[in-house]
Amino acid sequence: MKKLTALLSLFFIAGSAFASDYRIELKTSYFNPSEQVFKDIYGGGSMYGIKAEKSRVYKKFGIIVEAGYFEKKGKLSFTKEDTTVKITFLGPGIIYQLTKGRFDLYGGAGFRYYYFEERNPIGHVQQGKWGYFLSVGTYIHIMKNFYADVGINYSGCQVKPAELEVEIGGIEAGIGLAYEF
Secondary structure, three states: OHHHHHHHHHHHHOOOOOOOOEEEEEEEEEEEEOOHHHHHHHOOEEEEEEEEEEEEEEOOEEEEEEEEEEEEEEEOOOOOOEEEEEEEEEEEEEEEEOOOOOEEEEEEEEEEEEEEEEEEOOEEEEEEEEEEEEEEEEEEEEEOOEEEEEEEEEEEOEEOOOOOOEEOOEEEEEEEEEEEO
16 A cells, blocks of 8 residues: 555656646446457456546656456366356556647557456455556547547556466557646
8 A cells, every 4th residue: 555655656756736737537448358368268358447647747858657357157168067267467657748739649568466256166266466558549639628538558467376377468449538727
């Protein structure tokens, strides 16, 4: 909790000179895992998240903090028993604004701390580990202070909660509603 508080403090202190350069966003995306074993058991599905941004910290560079959640039920490969996976993440990143106007194109990258949990009749496994993300997208100005964010992220994180190492990242294509203040 101390790390999260310090990260959020840095986020708001880093650019306090620019009062209207903050955005807060609620987003949803379709998560398509990159690991075939993960896809075979759970497939893809909806991911939900929140993103906070402080733009123009240095020239066209800004900072972001994002959090997300994915939960899905599936069937184990051999026994066909029910299984559930939950993935949550939180992490900082850097964003670069390519254009400014009706469509604000951006690219970004950063780190996420992932918490992976899987429950099924065989057992309950959990693990936390750092991963990364890369993103591209555009903020579309809807009306004063409101933006739609259309973007694609690629994420990666290898976890090994049991004997098998699994990639829990993949492609996230989504949309969000952002408010700038």
